[in-house]
């Protein structure tokens with residue numbers, strides 16, 4: 001049901017307890033509630049925000065519209081964790097409704113300063129003509145977890161040359177300065193990133209536009225994130241309006257990165273390589289990174305896309321966050337993404353198979369379920385097998401007429417994720433398969449299945465496919481297959497028992 005503007009921009013405090021109770025019950029009874037991903041109790045979740053390690057915890061917030069699955073009045077919802085696996089629910093973090101965030105506390109980031117966690121975000125407002133006016137705002141969290149918003153924005157206007165699509169500040173520190181990148185749209189309707197710096201997180205000086213070799217790459221760049229590792233720099237951003245190109249850029253909006261020489265600050269020239277997609281699945285957007293206590297760079301994304309109808313919309317809730325991934329930057333500028341090792345804390349009952357996967361379809365004892373981790377190693381070069389399979393793969397969430405298929409074609413080292421038979425369809429206009437050509441033969445697939453999602457990591461993080469799927473609860477099978485030959489297989493599977501978040 002479409003919501004009216006008035007319904008979409010209400011504050012929670014003006015909603016009756018009965019209405020909230022109804023919404024909660026509606027989403028609780030959805031058969032597609034996840035067991036171990038971060039998801040909203042009701043309403044819509046989008047971007048991860050304010051992801052930072054502070055005072056002994058990883059703090060993670062997300063964009064939340066509580067009252068439905070539209071993009072309405074956004075709050076920041078707050079969780080914290082010592083291990084990135086068990087999350088403590090801290091409730092609402094940033095509440096919108098002041099003059100500078102009257103129509104939502106939009107995305108932003110967090111950084112420690114003088115013993116407190118500074119949360120810089122975009123206040124979204126609309127005037128009487130429904131024109132958008134963004135303000136860059138600050139909320140400050142103390143060690144007790146109390147968050148208070150500053151009464152004035154820290155950046156009160158959009159600089160000349162840009163439209164009102166100016167949002168998502170991501171802050172980092174370099175020497176004595178804090179820097180921030182902000183997603184922007186130029187007056188000529190092309191996407192860009194604008195930079196500021198500050199000594200104290202309060203007074204921000206405009207540095208100018210980040211100079212890249214992508215001056216005409218979509219109409220808006222959302223959610224930028226800049227960081228340095230191993231003597232190189234990485235800029236993540238989400239360009240909107242980039243056309244599909246073969247197997248690339250197939251989703252409604254893209255999310256990727258360029259790697260570069262570190263910025264010669266305050267000069268803003270970025271000498272970088274090609275734009276690469278971060279994820280090759282169907283549902284991934286607006287990722288944000290944080291740096292952990294031992295210098296680990298961790299990424300969390302939104303497992304969803306804007307402007308797309310999802311099957312849970314009619315159940316009053318939508319979306320979840322991805323599992324956290326640890327990043328490694330290879331010398332050639334390629335980012336590797338691996339599931340954080342703490343996820344092993346979730347492992348329950350184990351099943352295992354080691355042997356030869358024969359031609360055809362095979363099932364093994366203990367290999368089934370709706371919430372589990374699956375770690376498979378494949379060897380086509382083994383002398384224990386006959387002819388090496390030309391194609392092999394795994395079907396997940398297999399039911400009578402259902403399956404989500406991961407297929408590997410050895411000749412082109414191509415992985416194909418096929419959700420055409422995965423269950424309730426979604427976004428079919430954007431195709432029902434995604435594929436990626438690996439650099440080297442497929443040796444390992446780490447797969448995380450939850451009630452309505454799969455995350456697939458190929459070859460220790462060379463490629464990731466993140467996708468929602470909406471199968472029947474009875475579709476629990478796992479089927480391995482090989483075509484025109486055999487492959488050696490070592491597969492381990494752990495149940496992920498459900499836990500309270």
Ligand code: FRU
Nearest residue numbers: 047063074106107167222286
């Ligand atoms: C990305 C985004 C951000 C914005 C937020 C609003 O998904 O559009 O640019 O700050 O969502 O919820």
